[in-house]
Amino acid sequence: MTITAAVVVPAGILFPESLLHSQWFAILATFVAINTVMYAALALAKILPKLHPSDWIRTRNERSETRSIHPDADH
Amino acid sequence: MRKGRFNRAVGIFIALTAGGAAALLWFAVAAGGPALSESPSHGFFFGFWSILYNTDAPAPRIILAAIAMALLLAAGVAAVDRRIANRSRRSSDPLTGPLAPRVVMAATRGEYAGPVRVTVLIPAHNEEASLPLTIASLLEQSRRPDRVIVVADNCSDATVSLALEAGVEVIESVDNTQKKAGALNQVLKELLPELGDNDVVMVMDADTRLDDGFLAAAVDRFANDRALMAVGGLFYGEEGHGLIGQFQRNEYLRYSREIGRRRGRVFVLTGTASMFRSRALRTVAASRGSSIPGTPGYVYDTAALTEDNELTIALKSLGGLMISPAQCTVVTELMPSWRTLWAQRLRWQRGALENIGAYGITPPTLRYWAQQLGIGYGVIALGSYLLLIFLMVFALDTWIWFPFWLGLGALFMVERVATVWKGGWRARLLAVTLFPELFFDMFLNVVYLKGVADISLGRTASWKHVTPVRIREATGAERP
Numbered sequence: 001m002t003i004t005a006a007v008v009v010p011a012g013i014l015f016p017e018s019l020l021h022s023q024w025f026a027i028l029a030t031f032v033a034i035n036t037v038m039y040a041a042l043a044l045a046k047i048l049p050k051l052h053p054s055d056w057i058r059t060r061n062e063r064s065e066t067r068s069i070h071p072d073a074d075h
Numbered sequence: 076m077r078k079g080r081f082n083r084a085v086g087i088f089i090a091l092t093a094g095g096a097a098a099l100l101w102f103a104v105a106a107g108g109p110a111l112s113e114s115p116s117h118g119f120f121f122g123f124w125s126i127l128y129n130t131d132a133p134a135p136r137i138i139l140a141a142i143a144m145a146l147l148l149a150a151g152v153a154a155v156d157r158r159i160a161n162r163s164r165r166s167s168d169p170l171t172g173p174l175a176p177r178v179v180m181a182a183t184r185g186e187y188a189g190p191v192r193v194t195v196l197i198p199a200h201n202e203e204a205s206l207p208l209t210i211a212s213l214l215e216q217s218r219r220p221d222r223v224i225v226v227a228d229n230c231s232d233a234t235v236s237l238a239l240e241a242g243v244e245v246i247e248s249v250d251n252t253q254k255k256a257g258a259l260n261q262v263l264k265e266l267l268p269e270l271g272d273n274d275v276v277m278v279m280d281a282d283t284r285l286d287d288g289f290l291a292a293a294v295d296r297f298a299n300d301r302a303l304m305a306v307g308g309l310f311y312g313e314e315g316h317g318l319i320g321q322f323q324r325n326e327y328l329r330y331s332r333e334i335g336r337r338r339g340r341v342f343v344l345t346g347t348a349s350m351f352r353s354r355a356l357r358t359v360a361a362s363r364g365s366s367i368p369g370t371p372g373y374v375y376d377t378a379a380l381t382e383d384n385e386l387t388i389a390l391k392s393l394g395g396l397m398i399s400p401a402q403c404t405v406v407t408e409l410m411p412s413w414r415t416l417w418a419q420r421l422r423w424q425r426g427a428l429e430n431i432g433a434y435g436i437t438p439p440t441l442r443y444w445a446q447q448l449g450i451g452y453g454v455i456a457l458g459s460y461l462l463l464i465f466l467m468v469f470a471l472d473t474w475i476w477f478p479f480w481l482g483l484g485a486l487f488m489v490e491r492v493a494t495v496w497k498g499g500w501r502a503r504l505l506a507v508t509l510f511p512e513l514f515f516d517m518f519l520n521v522v523y524l525k526g527v528a529d530i531s532l533g534r535t536a537s538w539k540h541v542t543p544v545r546i547r548e549a550t551g552a553e554r555p
Contacts, residue, residue: 013468013469013470013471013472014469014470015466015469015470016470017470017471017472019466019470020466020467020470020471025466027101027104027105028459028462028463028466029463030104030133030137031100031101031104031459032456032459032460032463033132033133033137033141034100034104034133034137034140034141035100035141035456035459035460036456036460036480036483037133037137037138037141037142037145037483038141038142038144038145039145039456039487040483040486040487041141041142041145041146042145042146042149043486043487043489043490044486044490045146045149046490046493046494047489047490047493047494050336052338065180065184067176067180067299067300067301067302068298068299068300068301069187069188069190069191069273069297069298069299069301070187070298071184071185071186071187
């Protein structure tokens with residue numbers, strides 16, 4: 001891109017604005033967009049209370065034997 | 076030597092995998108033919124001023140696919156992590172999992188090995204400035220430790236006399252050239268045979284202070300579960316050091332919050348303060364050189380730059396149960412300058428890579444591999460984001476508002492603030508401004524890249540060799 005061309009087309013500060021309409025810039029923009037949305041989804045997951053699906057299933061919480069250091073302790 | 080070791084290849088493997096994932100996405104986007112950007116339109120906002128805005132946003136199906144992919148990846152890593160932990164927890168094979176709960180329970184069933192006694196080891200290398208406060212924080216605990224030993228390693232200052240003044244024991248390392256891990260190995264070699272099954276060893280840094288209640292909570296856990304092999308501390312940053320201090324405090328706050336959300340499931344048994352049942356350390360020492368790397372008979376692998384991370388992976392590899400309870404908190408020293416922070420983080424990064432390289436890809440290390448890959452991908456994502464912003468800003472002569480991206484920005488802002496909420500208004504203020512923390516992340520990303528490059532090129536970590544020699548000479552001159 002020559003300087004003359006940059007003057008004729010709508011000019012940016014450093015690069016010509018046409019740069020923003022090129023194919024590779026569109027790919028970069030979409031690449032960044034997908035990544036940003038992915039990180040946003042993770043950010044949202046970090047704000048919301050964490051789910052522990054294992055809590056929803058009733059399990060036998062009683063231990064079959066004590067794990068205390070005292071062999072005769074209640075479990 | 077053991078199969079599956081990566082050594083230097085760990086850096087190249089991580090770089091290729093993270094880069095490969097990014098390249099795959101890039102080509103997928105290119106193949107799909109992305110929509111070219113539309114020209115912005117003029118809008119009228121509140122009837123007062125005319126602004127340029129652009130309604131560009133990715134197509135809904137792309138947004139949905141990206142959200143699904145991110146959540147699936149996160150859930151996938153969590154599910155695999157959980158599954159592996161459960162499998163090792165239920166193992167009853169004393170050969171593959173000598174520290175697995177069932178094995179330990181079978182070995183200690185029906186016997187009472189006495190009450191839990193706590194021996195604290197404080198490795199110290201010229202720590203006269205912070206050691207007195209560290210010792211005081213131990214002696215002021217509601218449940219006091221039974222024994223406190225300062226492991227003085229090549230000290231040339233008042234560390235030894237200050238420790239003796241405070242009324243605790245001092246053991247000086249003998250001809251140790253392997254820093255903290257070497258000094259601890261010497262003491263543990265003598266100490267471990269004296270300890271019973273219910274005795275625990277706490278290893279804590281001399282620049283760390285325990286919050287009250289740490290020992291009481293940890294001892295309670297050890298007493299209630301004889302299969303519990305380790306209790307790790309949750310660290311938060313001390314006050315002070317201005318902006319760079321606040322960056323680190325925010326980082327530590329988020330880390331602690333994450334561990335809390337994992338219900339105390341451990342990433343790393345922090346070197347700042349962690350407790351180990353004697354059986355755990357004895358088994359690690361006995362397994363070194365065979366099922367885990369290191370020198371037979373020694374607890375710490377002196378080849379590891381981050382010995383706390385290495386010991387965590389060792390215990391997990393042997394099937395040991397561990398937890399970081401919310402009550403076990405410690406205050407730790409922060410790096411006061413960018414130079415010292417750079418050195419600290421490069422050591423952590425290099426150490427983390429060497430540790431997983433030494434163990435290879437095994438079920439207990441999968442979580443750590445995923446973490447390294449995650450940071451690697453983050454480096455590419457943040458880098459391409461900044462490049463895009465840079466190009467946009469310098470290719471447009473008018474400011475254009477993108478409502479969709481502003482909305483996402485607001486979401487990130489909420490996330491940053493919510494995750495440091497406990498840290499008070501300073502933490503929240505720094506988080507809400509978003510860009511300073513992005514800059515800090517970028518700094519850590521550069522450290523990450525340097526670590527990956529260094530290990531791939533086989534550069535030796537120079538700080539390994541400089542200090543000990545000089546200090547030993549100085550100590551030699553002072554000692555009789």
